[in-house]
Amino acid sequence: MALKSVIVLEGTNPHFGWNDSGSKPSGFPLNWINGPEKVCKSMSFGGFSGFSACRAIRNVEDGNTSKRGTHLERVIDETKSSFPKPLSVSDLSSTADDGSKVRISFKGYPGSYTEDAAFKAYPKCETVPCNEFEDAFKAVELWLTDKAVLPIENSSSGSIHRNYDLLLRHRLHIVGEVQLAVNFCLLALPGVRSEHLKRVISHPQALSLSDILLSKLGVSRENVDDTAGAAQYVVSNGLRDAGVVASARAAEIYGLNILADGIQDDSDNITRFLVLARDPIIPRTNTQFKTSIVFTLDEGPGVLFKALAVFALRDINLTKIESRPQRKRPLRVVDDSNTGSAKYFDYLFYIDFEASMAEPRAQNALGHLQEFATFLRILGCYPMDTTL
Numbered sequence: 001m002a003l004k005s006v007i008v009l010e011g012t013n014p015h016f017g018w019n020d021s022g023s024k025p026s027g028f029p030l031n032w033i034n035g036p037e038k039v040c041k042s043m044s045f046g047g048f049s050g051f052s053a054c055r056a057i058r059n060v061e062d063g064n065t066s067k068r069g070t071h072l073e074r075v076i077d078e079t080k081s082s083f084p085k086p087l088s089v090s091d092l093s094s095t096a097d098d099g100s101k102v103r104i105s106f107k108g109y110p111g112s113y114t115e116d117a118a119f120k121a122y123p124k125c126e127t128v129p130c131n132e133f134e135d136a137f138k139a140v141e142l143w144l145t146d147k148a149v150l151p152i153e154n155s156s157s158g159s160i161h162r163n164y165d166l167l168l169r170h171r172l173h174i175v176g177e178v179q180l181a182v183n184f185c186l187l188a189l190p191g192v193r194s195e196h197l198k199r200v201i202s203h204p205q206a207l208s209l210s211d212i213l214l215s216k217l218g219v220s221r222e223n224v225d226d227t228a229g230a231a232q233y234v235v236s237n238g239l240r241d242a243g244v245v246a247s248a249r250a251a252e253i254y255g256l257n258i259l260a261d262g263i264q265d266d267s268d269n270i271t272r273f274l275v276l277a278r279d280p281i282i283p284r285t286n287t288q289f290k291t292s293i294v295f296t297l298d299e300g301p302g303v304l305f306k307a308l309a310v311f312a313l314r315d316i317n318l319t320k321i322e323s324r325p326q327r328k329r330p331l332r333v334v335d336d337s338n339t340g341s342a343k344y345f346d347y348l349f350y351i352d353f354e355a356s357m358a359e360p361r362a363q364n365a366l367g368h369l370q371e372f373a374t375f376l377r378i379l380g381c382y383p384m385d386t387t388l
């Protein structure tokens with residue numbers, strides 16, 4: 001697959017000169033990290049460039065929905081004439097605007113759990129394997145794919161921090177989430193039995209979450225980038241002393257036998273994935289929506305308490321809070337005349353809350369937060385995945 005060089009303009013969504021050959025992905029992951037990293041400097045809602053979240057939420061009066069609809073709806077209406085149409089919730093089907101299949105980039109090999117998540121969201125999608133998470137983002141930004149799917153947290157091992165950082169560094173929008181019950185299998189080449197295994201290869205998370213069985217087998221563990229990549233590696237090198245922790249679908253794709261099924265230590269092993277796109281979807285209220293934001297605060301007693309109170313005051317349920325170091329400014333030096341200068345770690349706070357940006361209470365909560373947040377960006381407003 002050849003790559004055309006394109007210019008990326010921030011905040012607009014022109015169709016670039018990418019010529020889609022229509023060919024199926026070869027199965028070899030894409031890898032082309034070479035452009036300058038784009039760092040988010042300003043706060044914006046969705047893809048509506050020129051309209052900051054500050055502007056979108058500040059002028060909204062509590063509970064005020066005029067005949068013309070909410071302020072946010074007016075902003076969207078005003079924006080329609082000059083910008084491409086945002087994706088709608090109905091775009092969570094398997095057809096793109098031009099009727100072709102949705103192309104989804106993901107990190108890993110065919111047969112990985114992330115690819116399973118893409119198929120759960122878009123059963124007929126065409127998946128595009130990538131070498132790195134960043135490649136999956138860039139594939140969308142360069143119009144090579146329509147969407148990207150990436151893991152964000154696991155019920156047992158917690159957050160995938162790298163992807164929180166990438167969400168901020170790139171300007172894609174969260175347009176959906178997928179919750180997947182991850183069922184690990186122990187795989188090996190045909191004819192190999194578990195007592196022949198000296199080592200087991202997989203993604204570090206898959207190995208650590210299958211600790212009970214692997215300890216019983218007394219095998220050594222070898223980390224690779226993804227579960228399906230481990231299956232491919234064992235097959236292509238004909239390794240008869242090595243097992244793999246991966247999915248039943250990976251066993252089928254690479255011709256491995258399943259020696260044990262459901263080997264995860266916790267029977268409830270759920271990974272949550274995000275679906276990202278160039279454009280946001282229009283927030284609605286006819287189904288349960290979630291909104292994801294990232295913000296920073298000044299130092300001071302109770303500032304995080306105040307930030308969280310803007311949601312509690314409006315009866316908005318928080319489903320996730322994560323903090324990450326501000327890599328651009330990891331330390332804040334504060335001059336205190338009594339004790340000298342103090343050094344604080346500076347954090348970004350990521351919050352998911354259960355409300356749609358079409359609801360006044362969500363707009364009001366963010367308007368309130370904006371009064372004391374030093375930075376605020378809405379990462380996306382999207383339908384909740386309530387299925388497993």
Ligand SMILES: O=C(O)C(=O)C[C@]1(C(=O)O)C=C[C@@H](O)C=C1
Nearest residue numbers: 112113114151203205226227271
């Ligand atoms: O290796 C894979 O198959 C993946 O899709 C990645 C990933 C992850 O990074 O969290 C996804 C779910 C599994 O729990 C293990 C690994």
